[in-house]
Amino acid sequence: DTGVSQDPRHKITKRGQNVTFRCDPISEHNRLYWYRQTLGQGPEFLTYFQNEAQLEKSRLLSDRFSAERPKGSFSTLEIQRTEQGDSAMYLCASSFPDKTNYGYTFGSGTRLTVV
Amino acid sequence: AQRVTQPEKLLSVFKGAPVELKCNYSYSGSPELFWYVQYSRQRLQLLLRHISRESIKGFTADLNKGETSFHLKKPFAQEEDSAMYYCALSSYNFNKFYFGSGTKLNVKP
Numbered sequence: 001d002t003g004v005s006q007d008p009r010h011k012i013t014k015r016g017q018n019v020t021f022r023c024d025p026i027s028e029h030n031r032l033y034w035y036r037q038t039l040g041q042g043p044e045f046l047t048y049f050q051n052e053a054q055l056e057k058s059r060l061l062s063d064r065f066s067a068e069r070p071k072g073s074f075s076t077l078e079i080q081r082t083e084q085g086d087s088a089m090y091l092c093a094s095s096f097p098d099k100t101n102y103g104y105t106f107g108s109g110t111r112l113t114v115v
Numbered sequence: 116a117q118r119v120t121q122p123e124k125l126l127s128v129f130k131g132a133p134v135e136l137k138c139n140y141s142y143s144g145s146p147e148l149f150w151y152v153q154y155s156r157q158r159l160q161l162l163l164r165h166i167s168r169e170s171i172k173g174f175t176a177d178l179n180k181g182e183t184s185f186h187l188k189k190p191f192a193q194e195e196d197s198a199m200y201y202c203a204l205s206s207y208n209f210n211k212f213y214f215g216s217g218t219k220l221n222v223k224p
Binding site: 003033040041042043044045048055056091095103104105106107108109 | 119124149151158159160161164201203209210211212213214215216217
């Protein structure tokens, strides 16, 4: 296990199409997070899972966005009816249950471009 | 409201010069503050956290609750320090981080 993996690394899609991203966290990490980063900004929180339970969602996560973590392992983030404003880097991170104060381990991200 | 402000988008210094990357925050509770770094073509990674009072790669940061600041400092910058630096504030239960917009540090030879 070499860290948090995200797939795909890049995605170009036409406006109105649906896209799905995958995140594989570090295996012993039970917390998983999704963030979005636009150009010139820091990452913004989208949602957070503890095991399979989605415990918090940002207002940024509109009804076109859905995230799942069905077995408490990998997670998917789906964006329906993509808009140009969805173009961003989508970052996944995970953390160890009793050491969240040690910060996250981030993946390399999925860069989404909506044309 | 929780907010992290990094007033400088770009900071250029010469090798060997001191560096200070500024970070100010607003938070209604007791803050937990971190610095993350992103080197070119690498993923975002934790640099240091205030609760451990550590020094990583020669960097230190002191939490000043009176000035609500958590500036990152290094006495002698190295070229390999060139990167994007993000200050981040954690919620009390570490469920989420609030990131600043980042400061790009460019260390010139």
